[in-house]
Amino acid sequence: MRFSGFKVIKEALMGHKGWGPQWRNPEPKPHYDIIIIGGGGHGLATAYYLAKEFGQKNIAVLEKGWIGGGNVGRNTTIIRSNYLLDGNEPFYEFSLKLWEGLEQDFNYNAMVSQRGILNLVHSDGQRDAFIRRGNGMILNGADAEYLTAEQIRAECPFLNFDDARFPIKGGLAQRRGGTVRHDAVAWGYARGADQHGVDIIQNCEVTGLRIENGVCKGVETSRGFIGANKVGSCVAGSSSRIMAHANIRLPIESHVLQAFVSEGLKPVIPGVITFGAGHFYVSQSDKGGLVFGGDLDGYNTYAQRGNLPTVEDVCESGMAIMPMIGRARLLRMWGGVMDMSMDGSPIIDKTHIDGLYFNGGWCYGGFKATPASGWCYAHLLAKDEPHEVATAYRLDRFQRGHLIDEKGMGAQPNLH
Numbered sequence: 182m183r184f185s186g187f188k189v190i191k192e193a194l195m196g197h198k199g200w201g202p203q204w205r206n207p208e209p210k211p212h213y214d215i216i217i218i219g220g221g222g223h224g225l226a227t228a229y230y231l232a233k234e235f236g237q238k239n240i241a242v243l244e245k246g247w248i249g250g251g252n253v254g255r256n257t258t259i260i261r262s263n264y265l266l267d268g269n270e271p272f273y274e275f276s277l278k279l280w281e282g283l284e285q286d287f288n289y290n291a292m293v294s295q296r297g298i299l300n301l302v303h304s305d306g307q308r309d310a311f312i313r314r315g316n317g318m319i320l321n322g323a324d325a326e327y328l329t330a331e332q333i334r335a336e337c338p339f340l341n342f343d344d345a346r347f348p349i350k351g352g353l354a355q356r357r358g359g360t361v362r363h364d365a366v367a368w369g370y371a372r373g374a375d376q377h378g379v380d381i382i383q384n385c386e387v388t389g390l391r392i393e394n395g396v397c398k399g400v401e402t403s404r405g406f407i408g409a410n411k412v413g414s415c416v417a418g419s420s421s422r423i424m425a426h427a428n429i430r431l432p433i434e435s436h437v438l439q440a441f442v443s444e445g446l447k448p449v450i451p452g453v454i455t456f457g458a459g460h461f462y463v464s465q466s467d468k469g470g471l472v473f474g475g476d477l478d479g480y481n482t483y484a485q486r487g488n489l490p491t492v493e494d495v496c497e498s499g500m501a502i503m504p505m506i507g508r509a510r511l512l513r514m515w516g517g518v519m520d521m522s523m524d525g526s527p528i529i530d531k532t533h534i535d536g537l538y539f540n541g542g543w544c545y546g547g548f549k550a551t552p553a554s555g556w557c558y559a560h561l562l563a564k565d566e567p568h569e570v571a572t573a574y575r576l577d578r579f580q581r582g583h584l585i586d587e588k589g590m591g592a593q594p595n596l597h
């Protein structure tokens with residue numbers, strides 16, 4: 182079934198009886214060419230591009246819960262490509278370009294909204310660092326614009342300009358950044374992958390990896406053994422648990438990050454705004470809720486819920502830049518488990534075990550990476566070579582000392 186304006190009108194007139202399930206619910210086959218562990222955004226995007234762009238057939242995505250139940254459906258929906266370093270910026274710009282054509286590509290309304298992102302500046306040193314980053318972005322083909330405090334006041338009069346503890350001195354804007362409805366991304370990729378013949382198997386937990394003579398032969402699951410020529414792990418916060426089955430110790434810690442949604446308000450925030458003197462970011466959903474978040478809870482955990490001190494900390498930061506947020510009631514909050522690598526940048530690589538591949542280390546920045554991560558991981562799985570924008574994301578870079586330590590915009594483990 183293809184979605185179109187005509188179909189929506191027809192269904193409205195026919196009482197919405199013609200919508201079918203968006204993907205099949207197949208039984209696992211005994212063997213696949215490629216198995217992706219994890220039906221989050223990255224796993225589903227990988228399967229989609231493997232089938233659509235790289236001509237692979239006989240693919241399964243194994244998900245222990247349900248599609249969209251992981252971080253892909255828990256994040257604060259921000260997309261951007263405002264990185265500094267060469268190892269990162271071309272990758273995230275590639276991702277932003279894929280977002281720009283994604284809905285037409287997989288024929289699904291993911292509510293991609295390029296409403297812009299603004300990083301506030303509160304000191305002279307920060308201004309210099311942000312302008313440097315903006316120049317780095319422009320050199321890599323992305324868009325960046327430095328705004329003065331007056332320009333920001335004209336666009337965002339609700340920010341605290343008059344008696345702020347950390348005065349707003351300007352900001353770095355990326356107009357092509359914005360938000361995307363997160364769970365629709367999972368559904369769109371799931372539907373697209375299914376249409377290309379990928380088996381999406383929910384409620385199927387991978388409990389082990391079968392490795393014989395240095396070769397990965399398949400996965401042990403809650404529904405029995407499933408063989409595969411290639412196995413790709415793509416499980417975000419559970420990365421260290423999956424790779425422990427292969428005795429691989431990753432340079433990754435799992436942390437919980439919380440997200441918050443207020444009651445619906447009239448449109449007030451034009452795009453995404455981030456606070457430069459603390460950790461706080463906010464946007465407004467199409468339903469009117471303020472969607473915001475801040476720091477990680479400061480301990481390692483696999484639990485998908487956080488604690489009250491971080492709630493207080495996030496709300497304090499919110500009050501520091503936009504005191505009006507104090508009058509909005511909090512409607513919902515939740516947590517997700519994230520995979521923080523030790524330089525704050527991701528990994529898309531083969532392992533030393535034949536047929537076993539790894540994708541992870543996205544921490545709190547992986548949603549915006551979903552299309553490029555899927556594309557580059559599919560490239561690696563199909564061709565056994567890294568995609569040109571993902572060549573820096575090697576697993577051994579921590580041994581070689583070639584870290585991609587993106588100060589300013591990456592997830593920085595040294596801060597947590």
Ligand SMILES: Cc1cc2nc3c(=O)[nH]c(=O)nc-3n(C[C@H](O)[C@H](O)[C@H](O)COP(=O)(O)OP(=O)(O)OC[C@H]3O[C@@H](n4cnc5c(N)ncnc54)[C@H](O)[C@@H]3O)c2cc1C
Nearest residue numbers: 219221222223245251252253256257259387517547548549
């Ligand atoms: C609160 C919060 C806010 C965030 N905000 C942003 C943001 O604004 N912008 C941004 O770019 N990023 C953000 N992120 C980060 C982003 O959401 C993640 O980096 C990204 O979603 C991770 O990739 P994924 O979608 O594949 O992960 P997930 O959706 O978590 O997918 C992994 C899947 O693997 C499954 N799995 C785990 N173990 C097994 C197993 N043994 N067998 C089978 N399946 C298994 C899980 O059930 C899960 O569905 C945020 C994250 C959180 C938690």
